[in-house]
Every structure is written in structure tokens, then in C-alpha cells.
Amino acid sequence: MKDRLLEAEGANARAGPPQATERVLPTMNPDGSRRWLRPKPSQGAFWARRRIVAYALMAVFFLVPYLRMAGRPLMLLDLPRRQFTLFGTTFLSTDSMLFMLLMVSCLLAIFLLTAMFGRVWCGWGCPQTVYMEFLFRPLERWLEGGYNGSIRFDRRGGFQPRRLLKYALYAVLAAFLAHTFLAYFVGVEELAKWVRRSPVEHPVSFLVMLGTAAAIFFDFAIFREQTCLVACPYGRLQSALLDRQSLIVAYDARRGEPRQRGVVGRPESAGDCVDCGACVLTCPTGIDIRDGLQMECIHCTQCMDACDVIMDNVAKPRGLIRYGSRDRFEGRPGRLLRARVVLYPLVLAGTLGLLVWNLSARADTDVTLLRAGGAPFVREPDGTVVNQIMVKLTNRGSADRSYRLELLGTEGAHLIAPVNPVPVAAGAMRTLSVFVVLPPRRMPDDGMPVRFRVSDGLRYSGDFAYRLIGPDRESHPGEEGKE
Numbered sequence: 001m002k003d004r005l006l007e008a009e010g011a012n013a014r015a016g017p018p019q020a021t022e023r024v025l026p027t028m029n030p031d032g033s034r035r036w037l038r039p040k041p042s043q044g045a046f047w048a049r050r051r052i053v054a055y056a057l058m059a060v061f062f063l064v065p066y067l068r069m070a071g072r073p074l075m076l077l078d079l080p081r082r083q084f085t086l087f088g089t090t091f092l093s094t095d096s097m098l099f100m101l102l103m104v105s106c107l108l109a110i111f112l113l114t115a116m117f118g119r120v121w122c123g124w125g126c127p128q129t130v131y132m133e134f135l136f137r138p139l140e141r142w143l144e145g146g147y148n149g150s151i152r153f154d155r156r157g158g159f160q161p162r163r164l165l166k167y168a169l170y171a172v173l174a175a176f177l178a179h180t181f182l183a184y185f186v187g188v189e190e191l192a193k194w195v196r197r198s199p200v201e202h203p204v205s206f207l208v209m210l211g212t213a214a215a216i217f218f219d220f221a222i223f224r225e226q227t228c229l230v231a232c233p234y235g236r237l238q239s240a241l242l243d244r245q246s247l248i249v250a251y252d253a254r255r256g257e258p259r260q261r262g263v264v265g266r267p268e269s270a271g272d273c274v275d276c277g278a279c280v281l282t283c284p285t286g287i288d289i290r291d292g293l294q295m296e297c298i299h300c301t302q303c304m305d306a307c308d309v310i311m312d313n314v315a316k317p318r319g320l321i322r323y324g325s326r327d328r329f330e331g332r333p334g335r336l337l338r339a340r341v342v343l344y345p346l347v348l349a350g351t352l353g354l355l356v357w358n359l360s361a362r363a364d365t366d367v368t369l370l371r372a373g374g375a376p377f378v379r380e381p382d383g384t385v386v387n388q389i390m391v392k393l394t395n396r397g398s399a400d401r402s403y404r405l406e407l408l409g410t411e412g413a414h415l416i417a418p419v420n421p422v423p424v425a426a427g428a429m430r431t432l433s434v435f436v437v438l439p440p441r442r443m444p445d446d447g448m449p450v451r452f453r454v455s456d457g458l459r460y461s462g463d464f465a466y467r468l469i470g471p472d473r474e475s476h477p478g479e480e481g482k483e
């Protein structure tokens with residue numbers, strides 16, 4: 001029995017690891033090991049257009065943190081202070097309604113874009129595709145001797161000097177991109193301080209930078225196209241976001257099938273596909289577009305360029321793989337107007353309208369007066385009554401301001417504030433306690449109405465009603481008030 005078990009173990013070891021019998025991820029071999037993709041570039045008409053777009057976008061991604069609008073950053077996602085600035089408008093943590101409208105508008109815009117143009121963002125605009133296909137992969141091919149060179153390096157394996165040099169350059173690029181990326185979150189001024197100071201002086205920010213650079217290096221050097229295949233949720237949503245009229249990159253099976261390898265001796269019944277595999281070889285996600293619409297397809301158009309060259313060579317019309325809608329590929333009429341492309345813009349116009357209306361109605365200063373919790377008033381031994389009030393000031397402007405607080409029209413009462421005027425930095429919020437001291441007097445049952453004026457001495461001035469409270473006639477001096 002023992003001998004038989006040993007024999008079976010030996011047979012398994014000779015057979016190697018178990019093999020998948022079904023289709024596996026394009027980045028995986030049937031035995032579960034990583035399949036490294038080295039797509040062969042197809043430099044056709046779409047590649048040329050995408051390259052122009054990609055280099056323009058790289059410049060935009062780099063420059064946006066430096067651009068300003070109305071004296072504020074064009075885009076700054078200040079997470080520690082919970083403030084987002086977009087197109088010169090700052091959203092504070094108290095602007096949850098505005099922020100919700102903005103997020104819903106962005107989602108609707110993505111839904112609309114996908115319903116109309118498919119995954120055009122993935123193929124043309126996503127930073128993952130832009131940097132991977134037009135920076136990291138070209139550098140790899142240049143250093144490793146082109147597409148064939150990379151394949152040779154893979155076969156040889158081990159650490160080879162050119163590959164090490166590639167990873168060293170990748171590390172430099174990752175550090176540069178980490179600085180660009182973090183500029184969106186800390187601002188270019190803060191980033192400049194990080195860069196100039198020694199890491200010993202600011203270890204936390206240095207570690208944040210190091211971690212970000214390491215993540216970017218891992219993404220572009222190791223994880224690569226798997227970000228699109230297994231990590232990004234957008235690809236997984238496409239089956240819900242696309243419809244039969246959405247623009248996709250697809251293979252015209254009616255024209256291409258039955259595929260027939262080679263050009264010599266083709267039967268009359270053969271389709272236009274010569275089964276050359278060029279579309280598979282060039283695909284950066286390693287799929288065969290002839291298998292139909294797949295989640296892994298990022299609509300990068302590389303297979304279109306590859307197939308057009310083959311069609312030219314075999315004297316067939318271009319466009320066996322092309323842009324089109326599923327209905328058109330299946331010979332049904334196209335339909336521009338359908339429910340989702342009507343409803344999405346309508347709802348989007350509504351949310352954007354509400355957002356703009358709310359933004360235009362929003363003052364650049366927010367003032368909130370709140371009764372202090374616990375002991376909102378105190379009656380002093382001499383009979384005076386002191387009300388404690390919390391004042392919350394929000395400065396949405398682009399410049400620092402000082403707000404003066406005044407108490408209006410209450411005879412004999414005076415205001416005590418720890419600081420007055422109150423300085424509040426641009427885009428910041430400040431809360432402080434102030435006290436109103438009332439001379440001994442009878443307090444009406446429903447309290448005493450007063451008005452506060454808050455002004456910055458320049459553009460802003462606002463009056464706010466408030467009701468002071470105090471003890472009833474039976475209360476005793478020194479007693480703390482209860483509400």
C-alpha cells in the first residue's frame with residue numbers, strides 16, 4: 001500500500017502542477033503561474049492618435065496641481081483638512097450636499113460616456129493605460145531590444161543587466177510620478193517643502209512619498225495590465241453600463257468567419273480572417289477579440305491597427321476589427337436615441353443645475369451661533385447674567401480674513417470674546433466661545449432677543465438673531481442655568 005502511494009506521488013511530481021481545463025485569466029498560465037504579456041506594438045493610425053492624446057494628457061496630469069483659478073488651486077484634494085478644491089471652488093466638510101451633487105454628476109457623466117462611447121476612457125484617457133502603454137512599455141522595449149528582445153529576456157530568465165537597468169529607470173519614473181500624484185493631495189507649495197527638507201526633519205511625509213513611489217513601481221513594473229483585469233471596478237461594471245448601441249471595438253465575425261489560416265489556397269467560403277494572430281499578439285491585455293466582447297478589453301484599438309495592416313497585405317478592405325455597436329456588427333440598424341442616453345443627460349442636467357444654483361447662492365462666509373452645552377448661562381453673585389455662545393466662522397474666500405463680532409441694540413449688555421476681530425485663514429473654519437454679560441434685570445419668559453453683527457470690514461457683513469436666556473424670578477445668584 002505504502003509503495004503504491006509513493007508511486008502515485010512520484011507520478012504526480014513527474015506530471016507537474018495540475019492544469020486548468022477551462023479558460024483562465026489572460027495573464028495566467030493553465031498551471032496558475034504568471035503569464036507575462038509583451039504585446040507587440042502596432043503603430044497604425046489609431047496608435048498615432050492615441051500617442052498624441054497620451055503625451056498631451058501626461059503634460060496635463062503633471063501641470064494641473066500648478067494651475068490656479070480665482071486665486072485657488074484648480075484641483076486640490078486636501079484629505080487631512082477634509083477640503084476639496086475643484087475648478088477654484090472649495091468644498092468643506094460641511095458642504096456634504098454640494099459634494100454629493102458633484103459626485104452624483106460625475107457618476108452620471110461616466111454612465112453617459114460609457115453608454116455612448118464604451119470604454120473610451122480606459123483606452124484613451126486612463127492614467128494607467130497612458131503611462132503603461134506610452135511610457136513604461138516603450139522604455140522596456142527600447143532597453144530590451146524591442147518586442148523580440150523582451151521575449152528573449154523572458155526565456156533566459158534571471159537578473160540581466162539590461163533588465164536591472166530597466167527597473168532602475170522604472171524606480172526613477174515611479175518617484176517622479178509619486179511626486180506628481182501627491183501634489184494633488186498636499187499642494188505644490190507643501191510638496192516643495194517636502195522635497196527641500198531632509199527626510200529626518202519630516203519622516204512621516206517622507207514615508208508617505210516612499211510608499212506611494214513603491215506602489216507606483218509595483219503597479220507598472222510587476223502588476224501591470226492586471227490592474228485593469230482584476231483590480232479596477234470600472235471594467236466589471238461595463239456589462240451593466242453598455243447597451244447594444246454603445247460604441248465598442250469588435251471583430252466583425254460575419255465578415256471574418258469561417259477563419260482560414262494563410263492566404264494560399266483559400267476556399268471560396270472562407271471569411272476574411274487569415275487567422276494570423278496579429279490581433280492577439282498586440283493586445284496589451286492578452287485576449288483574442290475574436291472571442292467576442294470581453295471584460296478584459298480596454299478598447300485600446302491596437303488590434304484594429306494590427307488587423308488593418310494584415311487586411312492591406314491580403315488586399316481586403318480594412319475594418320475587420322473596428323469601432324461599431326453590437327447591433328450594427330450583427331446587421332441590425334443602429335439607434336442613436338434610446339432610454340439611457342436620454343435619461344442620463346436629463347438627470348445630469350438636473351444635478352448640475354442644482355449644484356450651480358447652490359454654489360451661486362452660497363455666501364463666502366458661513367456664521368453659526370450655538371448655545372453652549374452644559375451651562376448656557378450663569379447668574380453671578382452681583383445679579384448679572386452671563387450667556388455663553390459658540391460662534392462657528394467659515395471663511396470660504398481665497399484670502400485670510402478677520403471677522404469683527406458686535407452685539408447690537410441691547411442696552412447695558414456687553415460682549416466678551418477671547419479675540420475680536422477673529423482671524424480665520426482662507427478656506428478654514430474656526431469655532432470660539434463668546435460671552436454676553438447682561439446687567440441685573442427681569443428676563444422675559446421666552447428669553448431676550450438680540451442681534452449679532454459679523455463683518456470683515458471689506459466685503460462681508462451679516463446680522464444674526466439670537467435669543468439670550470436667564471434665570472426665572474425664583475432662581476438664586478450663582479445658580480447655573482439649565483435648558
Ligand code: SF4
Pocket residue numbers: 249279282283284285286287288289296297298299300301302303304
Ligand atoms: S482586444 Fe483589441 S481593443 Fe481590446 S484590449 Fe485587446 S487590443 Fe485593445
Ligand code: SF4
Pocket residue numbers: 251256272273274275276277278279280290306307310320321
Ligand atoms: S489580425 Fe485580423 S486577420 Fe489576423 S487573426 Fe486577427 S482578426 Fe484575423
